[in-house]
Amino acid sequence: MRFRPIATGRLLRWTPLLTLLALVVxxxxxxxxxxxxxxxxxxxxxxxxxxxxxxxxxxxxxxxVEGALVVAIIKFRGxxxxxxxxxxxxxxxxEVVWTVIPAIILVMVAIPTIKTIFETAKEPxxxxxxxxxxxxxWWEFHYPEYGITTANEMYVPLGRTIDLRMVSDxxxxxxxxxxxxxxxxxxPNRETRIWFNTEVAGVFPGQCAEFCGIQHGRMGFxxxxxxxxxxxxxxxxxxxxxxxxxxxxxxxxxxGQQLFLTxxxxxxxxxNAADPPPGRIGPNLANIGSRTMIAAGMLExxxxxxxxxxxxxxxYKEGSLMVIAGExxxxxxxxxxxxxxxxxxxxxxxxxxxxx
Amino acid sequence: MATSxxxxxxxxxxxxxxxxxxxxxxxxxxHKRIGIMYGVSAFVLxxxxxxxxxxxxxxxxxxxxxxLSPDVYNQLFTMHGTTMIFLGVMPLSAMFFNFMIxxxxxxxxxxxxxxxxxxxxxxxxxxxxLNVSFVFNAAPNAGWFGYANLTxxxxxxxxxxxxxxxxxxxxxxxxxxxxxxxFVTIINMRAPGMRMLRMPMFVWMSFITQILLLLAFPVITVxxxxxxxxxxxxxxxxxxxxxxxxxxxQHLFWIFGHPEVYILILPPFGIVSEILPVFSRKPLxxxxxxxxSGAFIAVLGFGVWSxxxxxxxxGPIADASFGLLTMLIAIPTGVKIFNWIGTIWxxxxxxxxxxxxxxxxxxxxxxxxxxxxxxxxxxxxLQQTDTYFIVAHFHYVLFGGSVFALMAGAYYxxxxxxxxxxxxxxxKVQFWLMFIGFNLTFFPMxxxxxxxxxxxxxxxxxxxxxxxxxxxxxxxxxLLGFSFLVFIWNIWKSKRSGEVAPADPWDGATLxxxxxxxxxxxxxxxxxxxxxRDPLWExxxxxxxxxPEPPQVSGDDIHLPNxxxxxxxxxxxxxxxxxxxxxxxxxxxxxxxxxxxxVVLIGFALTAYGxxxxxxxxxx
Numbered sequence: 001m002r003f004r005p006i007a008t009g010r011l012l013r014w015t016p017l018l019t020l021l022a023l024v025v026x027x028x029x030x031x032x033x034x035x036x037x038x039x040x041x042x043x044x045x046x047x048x049x050x051x052x053x054x055x056x057x058x059x060x061x062x063x064x065v066e067g068a069l070v071v072a073i074i075k076f077r078g079x080x081x082x083x084x085x086x087x088x089x090x091x092x093x094x095e096v097v098w099t100v101i102p103a104i105i106l107v108m109v110a111i112p113t114i115k116t117i118f119e120t121a122k123e124p125x126x127x128x129x130x131x132x133x134x135x136x137x138w139w140e141f142h143y144p145e146y147g148i149t150t151a152n153e154m155y156v157p158l159g160r161t162i163d164l165r166m167v168s169d170x171x172x173x174x175x176x177x178x179x180x181x182x183x184x185x186x187x188p189n190r191e192t193r194i195w196f197n198t199e200v201a202g203v204f205p206g207q208c209a210e211f212c213g214i215q216h217g218r219m220g221f222x223x224x225x226x227x228x229x230x231x232x233x234x235x236x237x238x239x240x241x242x243x244x245x246x247x248x249x250x251x252x253x254x255x256g257q258q259l260f261l262t263x264x265x266x267x268x269x270x271x272n273a274a275d276p277p278p279g280r281i282g283p284n285l286a287n288i289g290s291r292t293m294i295a296a297g298m299l300e301x302x303x304x305x306x307x308x309x310x311x312x313x314x315x316y317k318e319g320s321l322m323v324i325a326g327e328x329x330x331x332x333x334x335x336x337x338x339x340x341x342x343x344x345x346x347x348x349x350x351x352x353x354x355x356x
Numbered sequence: 357m358a359t360s361x362x363x364x365x366x367x368x369x370x371x372x373x374x375x376x377x378x379x380x381x382x383x384x385x386x387h388k389r390i391g392i393m394y395g396v397s398a399f400v401l402x403x404x405x406x407x408x409x410x411x412x413x414x415x416x417x418x419x420x421x422x423x424l425s426p427d428v429y430n431q432l433f434t435m436h437g438t439t440m441i442f443l444g445v446m447p448l449s450a451m452f453f454n455f456m457i458x459x460x461x462x463x464x465x466x467x468x469x470x471x472x473x474x475x476x477x478x479x480x481x482x483x484x485x486l487n488v489s490f491v492f493n494a495a496p497n498a499g500w501f502g503y504a505n506l507t508x509x510x511x512x513x514x515x516x517x518x519x520x521x522x523x524x525x526x527x528x529x530x531x532x533x534x535x536x537x538x539f540v541t542i543i544n545m546r547a548p549g550m551r552m553l554r555m556p557m558f559v560w561m562s563f564i565t566q567i568l569l570l571l572a573f574p575v576i577t578v579x580x581x582x583x584x585x586x587x588x589x590x591x592x593x594x595x596x597x598x599x600x601x602x603x604x605x606q607h608l609f610w611i612f613g614h615p616e617v618y619i620l621i622l623p624p625f626g627i628v629s630e631i632l633p634v635f636s637r638k639p640l641x642x643x644x645x646x647x648x649s650g651a652f653i654a655v656l657g658f659g660v661w662s663x664x665x666x667x668x669x670x671g672p673i674a675d676a677s678f679g680l681l682t683m684l685i686a687i688p689t690g691v692k693i694f695n696w697i698g699t700i701w702x703x704x705x706x707x708x709x710x711x712x713x714x715x716x717x718x719x720x721x722x723x724x725x726x727x728x729x730x731x732x733x734x735x736x737x738l739q740q741t742d743t744y745f746i747v748a749h750f751h752y753v754l755f756g757g758s759v760f761a762l763m764a765g766a767y768y769x770x771x772x773x774x775x776x777x778x779x780x781x782x783x784k785v786q787f788w789l790m791f792i793g794f795n796l797t798f799f800p801m802x803x804x805x806x807x808x809x810x811x812x813x814x815x816x817x818x819x820x821x822x823x824x825x826x827x828x829x830x831x832x833x834x835l836l837g838f839s840f841l842v843f844i845w846n847i848w849k850s851k852r853s854g855e856v857a858p859a860d861p862w863d864g865a866t867l868x869x870x871x872x873x874x875x876x877x878x879x880x881x882x883x884x885x886x887x888x889r890d891p892l893w894e895x896x897x898x899x900x901x902x903x904p905e906p907p908q909v910s911g912d913d914i915h916l917p918n919x920x921x922x923x924x925x926x927x928x929x930x931x932x933x934x935x936x937x938x939x940x941x942x943x944x945x946x947x948x949x950x951x952x953x954x955v956v957l958i959g960f961a962l963t964a965y966g967x968x969x970x971x972x973x974x975x976x
Binding site: 016023026027030031032033034035036037044046047048050051053054055057058061062065066068069072073076077078079080082083084085086087088089090091094095098099102103106109110112113114116117118120121136170171172174176178182183184185187188189190192193194205207208209210211212213214215216217218220298299318319 | 425426427429430497498499503505506511596599600601602603636637638639641642643644645667668669671672675676679680683684686687690691693694695697698700701702703704705706707715718719722723726727729730732733734735736738739740741742743792800803806807808809810812813814815816817819820821823824825828
């Protein structure tokens, strides 16, 4: 070991830190479409500003206090036979100092906090009201202004403020679409509200944030932020959707249409977005063919996924309230997929899923 | 006054109490043996809770994983939380309450030795009942917080929630009985001269903890009674359809739940405040400030519960008030941290294993404290609540805080408890494994939470970017789990071939180091008189260091309470009573009755018998 260059030893000492740095860099390279750190609307931005204030103070305090700790550990390391150190019992001056300084820092955090609490609580004006109904384990969206009902994919017009009025059909859920708005719980016996607007067009993921039973983990949704013309087109299409889109001439889809009745899908689902009949406890399926996701924002809306989901929803989402009467064969599922795929009152969103 | 339980009731010389054998443990009323039973049970349950966590981590190691089914995942995360809080950290603190409080205040036992045994047995019954649920694949699955109305029969029809409600009720009895006992012990049993402001800091923090227990547990008891009445007798406390309110549960739960957080952290604060001065060879900095900041934290702890509920939309006034009150807690907490640093500053640091863990505690607790302030900034919390950021936060205070401190306490006090020294080298290896494993497991959770990963999800889809850090965390958790095997190995190896512990291996400052290791049954041959805050250091200053090894005393003239099996009988009765709530009605009539009345009555009778015969049992 005589000839080992000293530099190697020095480098080795830094291995843990370098590893950590490499990890952080690798972690930052990931895409986080559900992140809270890239606000794309006023609500999320106001929240982010407060967050950044707390982060800056936290980092400062962290460095100072952990620094003092580390310095003390290095500087005052003693040996067993060292003389007894000076016996100090405390210092009133220091007690006052380290009570007052944190208090001042807290005031610096409290001011933007209180300001933002009241700003975000203001009633939005000229907003588009969307009623949100939480279900085990999917989301229903109702637009009273247009009389439209849809599920798991909320279209919003770019830039306009959205005023959410939320209630749950069963247990407590929490509505969360991180890039636009923060969380708001959804209760079965009271209306809760939150508002947001969007600054960019795109498809953004959101998710239930309050534990709500076996499938809490797969209770997602999408917010489609669309330019005004595209949004209007969607509204027009959905407003006219009172009947299933006809599938004449497509024998496979026609077979699917038949199966939709005989397999009792019709008992829970409807394609009527404008005036859904009562008692349909499953998600509204109007425009299902054009949605980006199925199974409450969890599976990409491909033919394979849809067929798999129809055949056996319980295998992907155990405990889901979607039960299949009897058995659905592969051929039957393909027919049903053809029928459902044809249910497009407007095309899929033209904006790609947002990737920051 | 203030000497020992024994002088109150000891007219004649004691019979020789059996010292070995199962029966001696089942009937013991010795606070030290009860402490050891708490410790062993709690450590086993803590390892079980850790094992549950490792299964959860494996499931989350990759996207759309199917290692655990969603229901099993939900059972495991519920039981992980419930176990770590009620069956792990709380009883590990109780181990130190039991073993160390009487020794530190110079007493021969606690105020009510049989009640003490009763507390332990009730705790054990509750712990067993909760975990028996796994046998029926019906472990609690609605979260440790059991939010209504998910816990109502309509949404949780199985036995899962019944096990949870009943388990927690039983554990509540144990905690309340123990809290009364230690409250009275600390008030009444201190050695002559040990004024309140001369008590060791661990005793002080434990004392405040007992007050918190006494005030917080009745609240959860009431909430659980509401839920039981809803579930068993069709009431509507939390049924929205009948104008019941799920929000009521949240308020009641967190009025208990937030003080509970301080119940988990104050005793560890005390442990660290004992260790830092001893290994810095310098008194605790700012003793009075430490006492009052602890008390202030406890008082404020009852005024901040709604910060767990910012997302419920309570309105700006309530949000602002609870946010500000929560920020206020940072001040006394900061005072504590600064005083700890003040304690080691200028000291002569002896870097033994307990000191490693105590310093690790400070370093990690600072991080948890800072993320705590972020949650007090209400708007920021609206993004963070119910995400992995919160999971990171409370593991930094509960694991980086409480568990590191409990581990420090174990290395510090186990020589006293068992009479052998733990290996320093293995101890330091364990510290570094635990420190690195802990940070690998929990630090990335900050990133995941801020980047949109909600908590309590059994899986996550691809495409949200959660895979990388989750995999790192899973790897870290394995290292963390492994570090506890190293601890067990250390105990095993040190017990066989470790050094014999002298009475005072660390140059201690408090009374427990003035008697042999392990202590004799009666603790002190002669009740000490205290005239200073660090009584043993004072004595050493007068008599010179090191003190001669204290002799074993015959203790023939010292009267100790008799062993009794009555506490165990009463505890079993409570177990039987509540088991009746888990078994269905054996008779067809009345059809609406959903409990097993005969079993409930037998349990009631057993408890009544246990308590009455204990009341009239001769105490000596």
